[in-house]
Amino acid sequence: MKRVVILISGRGSNMEALIRAQEAGELPVTIQAVISNQGAAAGLATARAHGIEAVALPHRDFATREAFDAALAQKIDEFSPDLVALAGFLRVLTADFVRRYEGRLINIHPSLLPAFTGLHTHERALEAGAKLHGATVHFVTPELDHGPIIIQAAVPVLADDTPETLGARVLEQEHVIYPRAVRWFAANQLQVRDGIVKVELPGAEQLVVAA
Secondary structure: OEEEEEEEOOOOHHHHHHHHHHHOOOOOEEEEEEEEOOOOOHHHHHHHHOOOEEEEOOHHHOOOHHHHHHHHHHHHHOOOOOEEEEOOOOOOOOHHHHHHOOOOEEEEEOOOOOOOOOOOHHHHHHHOOOOEEEEEEEEOOOOOOOOOEEEEEEEEOOOOOOHHHHHHHHHHHHHHHHHHHHHHHHOOOEEEEOOEEEEOOOOOOOEEEOO
């Protein structure tokens, strides 16, 4: 069983999706802890309700980004994780932190990377006239939102979409693909070759298209 630590900043709906999948016996992992950079993050209470250790480590308590990342890494390492999963963790991590967990640090991003890195992805997709939008699970590298892609989900952009309606449909697919990516990782079915993720699983779907 792989050991997982999840990082959140708010409600943590993707964290909840991972917890539900673990409790349903769909993930060969144990979620050791949930850590948030926001002391008031609602996801901390959710984690505790499921018997998972929840830790608040407010980034504002640290003078520099480097000091926070060092303290965060120290806290993560207390749980000896095989995987660190970012689930709505709204911090840009330093290169040293990312390298420390290279190959075992993943993130879910609300766009079809490499399109729309960064914030406000749903608004930007609508402004660009995109016909497809979606979400991506990827390995984290020092370059923001540019790591090797594990799996993506695509949804059509409808004529009457708002950022809220489009974002809601994308979020539904996030809850599908993040547990799948974690399951593949936990089963040692992911290999990164020349920056490309190969899933060592017959018939593995790395793209989910939702109607």
